[in-house]
């Protein structure tokens with residue numbers, strides 16, 4: 001099956017997925033998946049937010065505004081990025097508000113494990129040259145989970161022939177990227193992404 005059709009079939013399967021709900025977790029049914037099989041770059045976020053779940057557009061709201069400011073500094077145009085790249089998440093359904101009411105609930109380990117086969121299949125089909133994990137949950141897929149973000153943001157690694165450049169979560173609920181000491185690390189990560197963009201011929 002050509003890649004394009006294979007990805008369309010995968011998206012259909014993912015959109016029909018209700019595994020977390022069936023396992024007893026509260027999620028807003030209706031996974032968010034977005035992107036093309038030719039994408040040289042894949043972003044992996046934590047999980048969609050409430051507006052993403054409605055409009056089915058990753059990083060649609062406030063955190064998306066900040067993310068695309070960062071990617072804009074790396075030389076990307078948002079509209080073009082959304083058309084040509086692949087944007088996915090560790091879990092693909094909105095997990096609801098956190099118990100404390102501050103930000104969204106972080107999907108638990110079992111939910112992450114339930115969703116992981118979808119992400120593995122997306123990565124295998126799209127085969128991106130550059131992966132940008134966004135936020136701790138996605139970063140933990142590629143970097144030692146115990147390392148503090150200070151030791152990870154502003155670095156890159158090579159895994160299975162792909163370059164991985166992590167970014168912190170850009171949501172307003174996260175204060176990490178707003179701390180003055182961390183802004184320099186975010187700038188460093190943006191420079192690494194800009195360099196990869198050039199190497200990819202963009």
Ligand code: SF4
Pocket residue numbers: 014017018019020021027031091092093111114115116118
């Ligand atoms: S989060 Fe992932 S595994 Fe869980 S129901 Fe949604 S698509 Fe399925």
